[in-house]
Amino acid sequence: MSEQQxxxxxxxxxxxxxxxxxxxxxxxxxxxxxxxxPMLDLTIENITENVMKINSMCDNPRLRYLILKLIQAAxxxxxxxxxxxxxxxxxxxxxxxxxxxxxxVRHEFVLLSDILxxxxxxxxxSYPAVPGATESSVLGPFHDEEAHSFQYGESIFTEGTPGExxxxxxxxxxxxxxxxxxxxxxxxxxxxxxxxxxEHDGNADPNCRGKIFSNEKGEGPLPLPHxxxxxxxxxxxxxxxxxYSRDSNFVESDTVFGVKKxxxxxxxxxxxxxxxxxxxxxxxVKTIDGKESTGFWLLEQDxxxxxxxxxxxxxxxx
Amino acid sequence: MSEQQxxxxxxxxxxxxxxxxxxxxxxxxxxxxxxxxPMLDLTIENITENVMKINSMCDNPRLRYLILKLIQAAxxxxxxxxxxxxxxxxxxxxxxxxxxxxxxVRHEFVLLSDILxxxxxxxxxSYPAVPGATESSVLGPFHDEEAHSFQYGESIFTEGTPGExxxxxxxxxxxxxxxxxxxxxxxxxxxxxxxxxxEHDGNADPNCRGKIFSNEKGEGPLPLPHxxxxxxxxxxxxxxxxxYSRDSNFVESDTVFGVKKxxxxxxxxxxxxxxxxxxxxxxxVKTIDGKESTGFWLLEQDxxxxxxxxxxxxxxxx
Numbered sequence: 001m002s003e004q005q006x007x008x009x010x011x012x013x014x015x016x017x018x019x020x021x022x023x024x025x026x027x028x029x030x031x032x033x034x035x036x037x038p039m040l041d042l043t044i045e046n047i048t049e050n051v052m053k054i055n056s057m058c059d060n061p062r063l064r065y066l067i068l069k070l071i072q073a074a075x076x077x078x079x080x081x082x083x084x085x086x087x088x089x090x091x092x093x094x095x096x097x098x099x100x101x102x103x104x105v106r107h108e109f110v111l112l113s114d115i116l117x118x119x120x121x122x123x124x125x126s127y128p129a130v131p132g133a134t135e136s137s138v139l140g141p142f143h144d145e146e147a148h149s150f151q152y153g154e155s156i157f158t159e160g161t162p163g164e165x166x167x168x169x170x171x172x173x174x175x176x177x178x179x180x181x182x183x184x185x186x187x188x189x190x191x192x193x194x195x196x197x198x199e200h201d202g203n204a205d206p207n208c209r210g211k212i213f214s215n216e217k218g219e220g221p222l223p224l225p226h227x228x229x230x231x232x233x234x235x236x237x238x239x240x241x242x243x244y245s246r247d248s249n250f251v252e253s254d255t256v257f258g259v260k261k262x263x264x265x266x267x268x269x270x271x272x273x274x275x276x277x278x279x280x281x282x283x284x285v286k287t288i289d290g291k292e293s294t295g296f297w298l299l300e301q302d303x304x305x306x307x308x309x310x311x312x313x314x315x316x317x318x
Numbered sequence: 319m320s321e322q323q324x325x326x327x328x329x330x331x332x333x334x335x336x337x338x339x340x341x342x343x344x345x346x347x348x349x350x351x352x353x354x355x356p357m358l359d360l361t362i363e364n365i366t367e368n369v370m371k372i373n374s375m376c377d378n379p380r381l382r383y384l385i386l387k388l389i390q391a392a393x394x395x396x397x398x399x400x401x402x403x404x405x406x407x408x409x410x411x412x413x414x415x416x417x418x419x420x421x422x423v424r425h426e427f428v429l430l431s432d433i434l435x436x437x438x439x440x441x442x443x444s445y446p447a448v449p450g451a452t453e454s455s456v457l458g459p460f461h462d463e464e465a466h467s468f469q470y471g472e473s474i475f476t477e478g479t480p481g482e483x484x485x486x487x488x489x490x491x492x493x494x495x496x497x498x499x500x501x502x503x504x505x506x507x508x509x510x511x512x513x514x515x516x517e518h519d520g521n522a523d524p525n526c527r528g529k530i531f532s533n534e535k536g537e538g539p540l541p542l543p544h545x546x547x548x549x550x551x552x553x554x555x556x557x558x559x560x561x562y563s564r565d566s567n568f569v570e571s572d573t574v575f576g577v578k579k580x581x582x583x584x585x586x587x588x589x590x591x592x593x594x595x596x597x598x599x600x601x602x603v604k605t606i607d608g609k610e611s612t613g614f615w616l617l618e619q620d621x622x623x624x625x626x627x628x629x630x631x632x633x634x635x636x
Contacts, residue, residue: 044443069399121362
């Protein structure tokens with residue numbers, strides 16, 4: 001047997017960093033054991049109480065509450081459906097793969113949460129609708145912190161991106177109707193083929209996404225085609241939302257449950273070539289109502305932010 | 319806009335393999351949309367029903383049942399604890415890390431399931447105790463398919479492994495008392511320092527683990543020191559179990575909830591040097607009951623397997 005470390009754990013060479021950290025954090029086996037509740041011969045019926053006991057030694061009351069409730073919910077589920085060993089194996093193998101195909105910019109657990117409706121529910125609970133304020137929607141798996149910054153009025157797509165040119169403009173306001181200058185507007189969307197930049201091969205530069213500050217008057221115009229927005233300002237609650245086109249096939253069946261009536265918008269065809277020029281948008285020729293027309297799509301949409309207020313207390317017990 | 323593929327999806331170049339596969343599997347947007355239930359303006363109250371509706375289009379009745387119940391359980395949990403956005407963020411970031419530190423031999427989602435008592439519960443449900451048969455226990459995160467095979471009686475640890483020599487021997491039997499020859503016994507355990515081979519740096523060879531067939535008489539002896547066993551035979555239900563030493567500090571507080579009374583064993587000090595020789599075990603000198611003694615540890619333990627029978631039907635509805 002090797003010499004012992006100060007906490008009683010034996011000094012072993014060649015351990016991986018993980019295991020070394022685990023051992024360094026441990027007290028002596030005797031001390032740990034003395035503090036644990038006794039458990040023996042767990043049954044399907046008594047196991048939950050036992051597991052909750054041993055997991056209740058957490059100082060943070062909110063975290064303890066979340067963990068204990070999670071154990072109760074997970075055990076109730078397993079018991080109710082009679083989960084079998086091979087099903088459990090498939091579940092953890094699946095979850096491992098979800099983690100392993102995730103990257104810094106591809107958040108597959110967010111997507112899993114999205115399609116199970118958990119994201120939309122958490123969103124609804126965390127950001128209850130405030131009368132007069134823009135409603136929130138789900139973050140989705142395609143947000144990328146690494147998006148480029150743009151100047152007010154610049155285009156967020158690169159030359160040659162499929163799709164038709166669109167200008168989005170509107171005011172960033174608060175619920176009293178005041179404009180909010182210097183709000184950070186983070187926008188992301190697919191190209192005209194319905195593909196996010198992150199879905200392309202290789203490490204291409206960010207495209208169809210960008211961060212823009214609203215101007216001194218609180219105006220935030222951006223040329224683009226489904227659209228996600230994250231709007232931040234130190235004095236206001238962060239708004240994560242999205243605008244859904246009235247013309248989409250999926251506006252009534254969004255698989256990630258983000259659509260709200262107030263977030264469905266319509267694009268207007270606009271022939272104001274001066275406005276196009278101002279925002280460096282190249283107009284296209286398109287048949288509109290049976291006539292050839294030179295123009296672009298315009299979406300006018302204000303966003304109304306909510307002033308920050310102290311958060312309500314979080315549950316720590318039933 | 320690019321040309322369309324046969325299913326109506328546009329043909330786009332440079333897509334990642336993932337996205338290509340996703341598109342190839344899709345029907346046309348119109349067809350998909352026509353088959354989806356309408357949803358709009360989800361609320362905290364109605365979202366669960368809506369999410370279940372859109373996730374109920376699964377042909378496998380058991381899978382559909384598991385998914386729908388999972389949605390219900392997850393939503394009930396989120397609503398009951400009032401899960402907040404930042405807590406949800408921490409949760410998916412944590413789960414991503416769990417997946418990313420997992421490897422072929424390091425199953426961190428199994429460990430997470432273990433410490434939440436889910437593994438032990440699934441084990442109890444999947445393998446109910448059969449009178450007279452050896453009870454099962456949890457798999458744990460340290461099983462490794464890549465373990466070496468050994469001949470009957472060979473030692474599974476390499477020269478210089480810390481610990482004291484131990485011989486484990488016993489019969490593999492069925493519940494009628496018949497011996498079971500040619501059962502595959504897969505054993506894994508820590509070394510004398512309490513460290514699994516997988517916890518060491520680098521890709522060292524498997525150590526303190528191995529696969530052995532029971533002999534013609536069904537006897538399965540192995541020299542070793544806490545021990546996991548997986549015993550397989552085509553005619554018998556696979557037994558995953560573990561033996562827990564009576565002398566362990568943690569026998570009443572196993573953090574993965576695997577201990578059962580019938581699996582607690584005691585090692586005996588043995589001075590039978592002929593037996594040691596037979597199993598290529600080098601005896602050590604140790605003070606036993608105040609006297610110097612040359613010997614090794616012996617554990618005699620039979621394993622009783624259950625004959626395979628048709629599995630009971632699994633729930634597909636309440």
